[in-house]
Amino acid sequence: MAVVTWDGSSSTAYSTAANWDTGSVPGDGDDVVIPDTSSINACNVDSNDSCNSLTVSSNGEIGSDNGSKLAILGEADGTGATTNGFAVNIDGVITNNGGTSLDLDIRTPAATTVDLYAQGGGKLRNVIINHASCVATLGALIDITGDLTITAGELNTNSGSNYAVTVAGRTDIGPGSGGADQATLTCNASTVSLGSGRTSSHALIINQGGTFVGGSGAHTIGSIDVKNNSNAKCTLTSGNTTVNSEKTGDDRNMVIAGSSTFAHGGGTIIVTFAGTTHYDIDKTINNLTLNNASLVQKLSDSSVLAGNLTITAGQFNANGRNLTVAGDVDVTGTLTGSSGAMSFGSLTIASGGTYSATSGTTTITNEVSGAFALDKHASGTFNHNSGTVEVTTNTNTFIDGFEGTVTSGSGANALNNLIVNLSDSASYHFRLRPNSGTAHTILGNLTVTQGMFELETDSHTLTVNGDVSVGANGTLGRLAKTGNDSFGSLTIASGGTYNATSGTTTITGEVAATDYSWKNDGGTFTHNNGKVLLTEDSDCKVKENTFYDFELNLNSATTDCVFEDTSGNTLTFLGDLTLTRGRFDDDANGDEYIIHGNTIIESNAKFGKATNWHTGDITHHGLVVLNGGTYYRSDAGGTVKMGGIRNIGGSVL
Numbered sequence: 150m151a152v153v154t155w156d157g158s159s160s161t162a163y164s165t166a167a168n169w170d171t172g173s174v175p176g177d178g179d180d181v182v183i184p185d186t187s188s189i190n191a192c193n194v195d196s197n198d199s200c201n202s203l204t205v206s207s208n209g210e211i212g213s214d215n216g217s218k219l220a221i222l223g224e225a226d227g228t229g230a231t232t233n234g235f236a237v238n239i240d241g242v243i244t245n246n247g248g249t250s251l252d253l254d255i256r257t258p259a260a261t262t263v264d265l266y267a268q269g270g271g272k273l274r275n276v277i278i279n280h281a282s283c284v285a286t287l288g289a290l291i292d293i294t295g296d297l298t299i300t301a302g303e304l305n306t307n308s309g310s311n312y313a314v315t316v317a318g319r320t321d322i323g324p325g326s327g328g329a330d331q332a333t334l335t336c337n338a339s340t341v342s343l344g345s346g347r348t349s350s351h352a353l354i355i356n357q358g359g360t361f362v363g364g365s366g367a368h369t370i371g372s373i374d375v376k377n378n379s380n381a382k383c384t385l386t387s388g389n390t391t392v393n394s395e396k397t398g399d400d401r402n403m404v405i406a407g408s409s410t411f412a413h414g415g416g417t418i419i420v421t422f423a424g425t426t427h428y429d430i431d432k433t434i435n436n437l438t439l440n441n442a443s444l445v446q447k448l449s450d451s452s453v454l455a456g457n458l459t460i461t462a463g464q465f466n467a468n469g470r471n472l473t474v475a476g477d478v479d480v481t482g483t484l485t486g487s488s489g490a491m492s493f494g495s496l497t498i499a500s501g502g503t504y505s506a507t508s509g510t511t512t513i514t515n516e517v518s519g520a521f522a523l524d525k526h527a528s529g530t531f532n533h534n535s536g537t538v539e540v541t542t543n544t545n546t547f548i549d550g551f552e553g554t555v556t557s558g559s560g561a562n563a564l565n566n567l568i569v570n571l572s573d574s575a576s577y578h579f580r581l582r583p584n585s586g587t588a589h590t591i592l593g594n595l596t597v598t599q600g601m602f603e604l605e606t607d608s609h610t611l612t613v614n615g616d617v618s619v620g621a622n623g624t625l626g627r628l629a630k631t632g633n634d635s636f637g638s639l640t641i642a643s644g645g646t647y648n649a650t651s652g653t654t655t656i657t658g659e660v661a662a663t664d665y666s667w668k669n670d671g672g673t674f675t676h677n678n679g680k681v682l683l684t685e686d687s688d689c690k691v692k693e694n695t696f697y698d699f700e701l702n703l704n705s706a707t708t709d710c711v712f713e714d715t716s717g718n719t720l721t722f723l724g725d726l727t728l729t730r731g732r733f734d735d736d737a738n739g740d741e742y743i744i745h746g747n748t749i750i751e752s753n754a755k756f757g758k759a760t761n762w763h764t765g766d767i768t769h770h771g772l773v774v775l776n777g778g779t780y781y782r783s784d785a786g787g788t789v790k791m792g793g794i795r796n797i798g799g800s801v802l
Contacts, residue, residue: 152225153179153200155209157190163217164196175200180225183209183241191244194219194251201225202234203253205241208269211251212244216274218252224261235288236261243271250274250294255302257283264288275318278302281331287312297343299332299359300324306339311366313340319350323359329380329410331358336386338364344371348397351404355381363387363414372396377406385414385434392418395426401449407431413455420446420463427468428452439463439482448472451489458493460484460502467491467507477517480504486511486534495522498529498550505532510568512539516546525550527584530562533592537566545577547605550584566593566615569623571600580605587632588612594637597623597645608632616660619645619672626650628677643671655682659689668692669715676723683710690736698724698746703731706753711736718765719743725771728754728778738764738785745770750799752777760802761785775799 153175159167166173168190175181175198183192183205191210199220205211224236236257243251252275255263259282265273266289274295278285283302289312296318297304306312314336320343323332344352352371355361357378363386371394375383383405395402402422405411409432417436422444429449436456439446444463448470457476458465464483471489478484478493481500486507494515498504504525513522522540525531527550540546551564571577581589582605589604594615599622604611610632617636619625621644626634630650637658641647659666666689667681680698683691688708694715699722701710713736714720725746726733730753740763748769750756755778757763763783769791773780779800783789794801 151179152182154182154184155186155189155192157186157192159190161190161193163192163194163198163219168192174198177201177222180204182206183211186210186241191242193244193246203237203239204235205239205243205267207240209241210244210269211239211241212246212271213249213251213274214246216249216252218254218275218277220254220256222256224257224259234262236263236285238262238264238288239266240264240268242269243267243273245271245294252295253277254279255283255285256280257285260284260286262286262288265291265293278304278332287314291315293317296320297334299334301332303333303335305335306337306341306364308337311338311340313342315342316344317347319344319347319352319354321354321356321359322361323356323376323381325356325358325376327358327380329358329382330360333360333362335362336364336366336368339366340368341366341386342369344394345369346394347371348394351396351399352394355383355409357381363390363416367391369393372402373405375405375409375411377408379408379410381406382410384412385416385418387415388417390416390418391421393421395422395424400425400427401429402426402446403428403430405430405432405434415456417456420444422446436476439465442482458484475514480529486536496524497521498523498525498531500526500528502526503530503532506534506536506538506565508534508536510537510539512541514541516542516544520545520547521549522546522579523548525562525584531564533563533565535565535593537568537593538564539568539570540579541570541572542577542579543572545579546571547580547582549582551581551589564591564593566596567591568596568598569600569602570596570598573600577601578603581611583609590614594618595625596620597625599623601625601627603627604630604632606632610634613637614657616640616658618642619647621645621672624648628675630677638665639667640665641669641672641674645672646675647672648675649677649679649681651677651679653680653682655684657684659685659687663690664688665690665692666710669694671715678724680724685710694719695721695723697722698727700727700729701731701733701754702729706730706732706755708732709734709758712740712742713737714740722746725749727751728756730754732758734758735763735765738762739787741765742767743770744768747771747774749774749776750778750780752798755779755781757781757783763787766790775801 185208194213201223202225254277279300292315351374360382369391411432413435419438425445427449438459440461442462447468451471454474460482466485473492480502491511495517590612598620601624612635624646626648633652635655676697686704708731719741722744732755764786773794775796
C-alpha cells in the first residue's frame with residue numbers, strides 16, 4: 150500500500166510510469182494523489198485502470214480524452230491510511246477532453262466517503278457503484294454528465310448534509326436478478342435531479358435487486374421505470390417529484406409494475422412534460438399534479454390515487470380506464486373520463502376548467518372544505534357524456550353550479566343521471582345550488598337511494614327529464630318547497646318519502662318497463678297541498694292512495710291512464726280532480742274513488758272508459774263540471790254520489 154503522486158514530468162498520460170513520483174503506474178493497492186498541476190502537466194486517464202483511492206488536490210486537474218474508466222477499490226485519507234477516509238476526494242478540476250470525461254467505478258468494500266464534485270470546475274461523466282459491501286456517502290454534491298449506475302452497494306446523499314444529486318443521463322439501480330436490496334440509492338432530504346428531459350431511455354430505472362429510497366427532498370426525474378419484480382423496490386420522496394419527460398418510442402413517462410414493491414411516500418408527482426404521454430402505474434400513488442398547457446397525460450391501465458389530483462394546466466385522459474382518487478380533484482385544465490369508472494373524493498371544476506365525464510359513473514365520496522362534493526365554477530365546463538354522477542358522502546353536502554343549461558358538447562353544464570346515496574339516510578342532506586338563476590335540470594334520471602335530496606332554495610324549480618326513483622332509505626324534497634317540480638316519472642319504494650312542492654309536480658312520461666308514470670310501492674307521499682299534473686304521451690298507470698289536486702292532460706282523448714290504489718282499495722283526491730285530455734280508467738273495478746273538491750272534465754277527456762266501467766263506489770263531494778267532456782256512469786253495482794253536476798255541453802253515458 151503506497152501513496153503515489155502525479156508529477157507529470159513526461160506527459161499527460163496516466164498510463165506513463167514516468168509521470169508518477171514512484172516511477173511506476175499506480176496499482177490496485179495505491180492511493181493516487183493529483184497535486185496542484187498549475188505548473189505541471191495535467192493528468193489524463195488514457196486507459197481503463199484501477200487504484201485504491203483517488204485524491205485530487207485544489208488546482209489539481211484530471212480528465213480523460215476517451216472516456217476511460219478508473220476503478221476505485223478502497224479508501225484512504227491521502228497519507229496511506231486505509232480506514233475512515235475518502236474513496237474519492239476531488240477538490241480540483243475535471244477536464245472534459247475531446248468531448249468526453251472521466252468515468253469512475255467505485256468498488257470500495259466498506260462504508261466510505263466520496264467527494265465527486267470538482268470544486269475547480271468540470272464534471273465526471275459516468276459513475277458506477279459496484280460492490281455489495283460498499284456504502285458510499287457523499288462528501289459533497291454530485292453533478293455528472295452521463296449515467297449513474299448502482300449495480301451493488303449503496304450511494305447515500307448524507308443525512309447530515311443532504312448533498313444535491315444531479316445526473317444528466319440515466320440512473321440504473323439494481324443488477325436485474327437475485328434478491329432484494331442489493332443496490333440502493335438513499336436520497337435523505339437532498340434535492341435530486343435524474344435525467345431531466347431525457348428521452349432516449351427512462352431516466353430512473355429500478356431493476357430487480359434495486360432499491361430507491363426517496364426521502365423528503367424535491368426531486369426532478371425525466372421518467373420512471375420500476376420493473377415487474379418484488380425485489381424492484383421504490384419509495385418516492387415525501388416532497389415533490391417532478392416528471393418532465395418520457396421515453397421516446399415507449400410513449401410512457403411512468404411505469405410502475407404491479408409486482409414491484411412500491412410506496413408513494415406521501416408526496417406529490419408533478420408532471421410538466423410538453424406532449425402526449427401515458428403512465429402505467431399498477432400501484433397506488435399519492436398526489437398527482439399536471440402542469441403544462443401542452444401536456445396530454447393518458448392512462449395505460451386503471452389508476453388509484455390515495456391523495457389529490459390537480460390539473461393546473463394540460464389534459465388528463467383516463468383513456469377508457471378506471472380512475473380512483475381518494476382525495477380532491479381540482480380541474481383548471483381538462484379531465485376526460487372517457488368510459489371507465491371514475492371515483493373522486495370531491496370534484497372542483499375551476500373557471501376555465503373542463504370535466505368531460507365518463508359515459509359510465511362518476512362517484513363522489515366526500516367533499517372539499519365548504520361542503521361541496523361537486524363544485525362547478527361559473528366559467529367551468531361539465532360535459533356529462535350521457536354518464537351518471539353518484540354522490541356517496543358521509544355528511545351533508547352540495548353540488549354547486551348546475552343550472553341545467555345545455556350550451557354545447559355532450560350536455561355541457563348539465564347533469565345527466567344523478568344518484569344520491571349518502572351514508573346516513575336519516576340525517577344527511579344533499580342539496581343542489583346554482584351559480585345563478587332559479588332553475589335546476591337533470592337531463593336523465595334522478596335516484597335517491599339514501600339520504601335527503603333538496604334544493605338549496607325552496608322557491609327554485611327542479612326538472613328531471615328522466616325517471617325519478619326514491620329508495621327505501623331516501624327522501625326527496627322538503628315540506629317548505631314552493632317551486633314547481635317536473636319529472637319524467639316517479640317511483641317511491643317502500644320506506645321512501647316524497648315531500649312534494651306546494652306548487653305543481655308535473656309528470657311527463659313513464660317507466661318504460663312498467664308503464665307507470667307514478668308508482669308508490671308503500672312509501673310516503675306528502676302532498677303539501679300541491680298539485681300533480683300528468684302530461685304523458687301514451688297509455689300509462691298511476692299507483693297512489695291520496696292526492697291533493699290532480700290534473701290529467703294526456704296527448705289525446707283516447708289515451709288511457711289506469712289508476713290503482715297502494716292499499717285499502719281507495720283512491721282519494723283531497724282537492725280537485727281535473728281531466729283536461731285523456732281517459733280516467735280503473736285498475737280494479739271494485740276500487741273506491743273519493744274526490745273532495747270539484748271534478749272538472751274538459752271536452753277531450755272522459756271520466757271512465759265506457760258505460761258500466763266501474764263497480765266500486767264513487768263519491769264527488771264537490772261539483773262534477775262537464776265542460777264538453779264525458780262522464781261514464783257506474784251502473785254495475787257501485788254507488789255514485791255527487792255534490793252536484795254542472796253540464797256545459799258534456800255527456801253523461
